[in-house]
Amino acid sequence: MASIARSSLLRQAASTTKFSAATRPAFQQTSIANAVRATAFHTTARRDLLPPLPQRVEGTVNDASPVPPTSPSHGSYHWTFDRLVAGSLIPLTVVPFAAGSLNPTLDAILCATILIHSHTGFQNIIIDYVPAYRTPRARKLFMWGLNAATVVVGLALYEFETTDVGITETIKRIWTA
Amino acid sequence: MPRLSAHDYLKKRKGKREKFWWSSHLSGDQAAAPNQSMHSNCRGSHWPLEPRCRPCRGDSDGQLYSAGIIDLKSRNRRTIATLLVLCCQPTTMIAQRAGLTALRRVAGKPNAFFAANVAKLALAQPLTTSQIRPVATQKISGDEARALLAKQRLNRPVSPHLDIYDKQQTWFGGSAWQRITGSAFSGGLYVFATAYLAAPLLGWHLESASLAAAFGALPLAAKGALKFLVAWPFAFHAFNGVRHLLFDIGVGFKRQTIIKTGWYLWGASIVGGLYLAFFL
Structure with missing residues (x-):
């Protein structure tokens, strides 16, 4: 069975091969030779679903991974602050359902809290998926991009809160439209 | 299984x-x-x-x-x-x-x-x-x-x-969906706010009155579908947010409890989303 399949493959190869081995570029020759040699050992196809991000070796290869300097403001304080912000969103979310809407001050506080919550949430996502030790420049770019976006959104929310009817009232009007 | x-x-x-x-x-x-x-x-x-x-x-x-x-x-x-x-x-x-x-x-x-x-x-x-x-x-x-x-x-x-990873955790884990729903809302907010700021320059109308009028003009089925599309992630993120805050103070953090509340969460968020979309 296999020999039948192979002979037809060879015939096909003979009819479609355009270049002889000597006219191929050098890099093709070496890569083909390597591939042929490696093919015998491969029984499964490689699937690069999530190719690893670029890596660097710090020091020598046998050194342990460097532990980043600890800092409570990037650690436990930050974590607690995140939870406080998230927790304070609970009453701000429940009140408009109970009272029908929010007064401008509470609405502005809700906007600001959501903005902080979104900003730190996006920060967490960037920290998780754009690691600084692998892609330091992309990390910096994303972080500063996020900062810029948050400033723009903050400005827009200020504009919206001061010239329009406020976020809860807007949602209410759209919902009942 | x-x-x-x-x-x-x-x-x-x-x-x-x-x-x-x-x-x-x-x-x-x-x-x-x-x-x-x-x-x-x-x-x-x-x-x-x-x-x-x-x-x-x-x-x-x-x-x-x-x-x-x-x-x-x-x-x-x-x-x-x-x-x-x-x-x-x-x-x-x-x-x-x-x-x-x-x-x-x-x-x-x-x-x-x-x-x-x-x-x-x-x-x-x-x-x-x-x-x-x-x-x-x-x-x-x-x-x-x-x-x-x-x-x-x-x-x-x-x-x-x-x-x-366990498939149940990967696909139905509240933690992953918390991030997905949250970033959908926050991303939407960022896009809307930026567009709102640029609207006068581009001649768009994104004031609350225009938005409400545009939404009101949609057919009933589209309104219901759009509302559920917003209401379900909102309910999910809100319920699961409270669940995660409870985890953080050490409540309901036993493995079996986490799995059980994870399934309750899906039921509650779908029911809550339907309520917000069609009965509010």
């Missing part, structure tokens, strides 16, 4: 690996270090630190192979050792593997390199049933070996692979 933790899954996989080390060793390690050809025949633990192969010992079944350094010749002041691998029993099978694997590759999954080159590969390497397969090794210095190791470490795969 019994639920497998990541640990159990790994244990299971490991068991399989040890049983079929032939395929897993050769495909797995080769896949991890595609440029590594020196020690591809060795099962020994010296890969990849030791720069030169020792003769491999055969498997206890006597089914595998033994190898020895047959030919030594000097070229460019370096010793090139040609390692001849003498296969014992499944020789013809292994010798044909190149052609078969290439065929299987082409038939199974489209692979740009092999699809384009398989014909040339077949010609470039005349298929043989000979029992000798030469594999070149090279003697390199300690520094070079370390440089090689460093280079290989740069090609380490993503770890842990997504495949090891």
Whole structure:
């Protein structure tokens, strides 16, 4: 069975091969030779679903991974602050359902809290998926991009809160439209 | 179906690996270090630190192979050792593997390199049933070996692979959906706010009155669908947010409780989303 399949493959190869081995570029020759040699050992196809991000070796290869300097403001304080912000969103979310809407001050506080919550949430996502030790420049770019976006959104929310009817009232009007 | 933790899954996989080390060793390690050809025949633990192969010992079944350094010749002041691998029993099978694997590759999954080159590969390497397969090794210095190791470490795969996780946790885990729903809302807010700021320049109308009028003009089914599309993630993020805050103060953090509340969460968020969309 296999020999039948192979002979037809060879015939096909003979009819479609355009270049002889000597006219191929050098890099093709070496890569083909390597591939042929490696093919015998491969029984499964490689699937690069999530190719690893670029890596660097710090020091020598046998050194342990460097532990980043600890800092409570990037650690436990930050974590607690995140939870406080998230927790304070609970009453701000429940009140408009109970009272029908929010007064401008509470609405502005809700906007600001959501903005902080979104900003730190996006920060967490960037920290998780754009690691600084692998892609330091992309990390910096994303972080500063996020900062810029948050400033723009903050400005827009200020504009919206001061010239329009406020976020809860807007949602209410759209919902009942 | 019994639920497998990541640990159990790994244990299971490991068991399989040890049983079929032939395929897993050769495909797995080769896949991890595609440029590594020196020690591809060795099962020994010296890969990849030791720069030169020792003769491999055969498997206890006597089914595998033994190898020895047959030919030594000097070229460019370096010793090139040609390692001849003498296969014992499944020789013809292994010798044909190149052609078969290439065929299987082409038939199974489209692979740009092999699809384009398989014909040339077949010609470039005349298929043989000979029992000798030469594999070149090279003697390199300690520094070079370390440089090689460093280079290989740069090609380490993503770890842990997504495949090891329990499917229930991966697809229905509240934590992942919390992030997905949250970033959808926050992303929407950021896009809307930026558009609102740019609206006067672009001549758009994104004031609350225009938005309400535009939404009111939609057909009833579209309104309901859009409302549910917003209401369900809102309910999910709100309920699961409270659940996670409770986790953070140590409430409901037993494994069984987490799994149970995870399922309640889906029910509650769908019911809540339907209520917000159609009864509010």
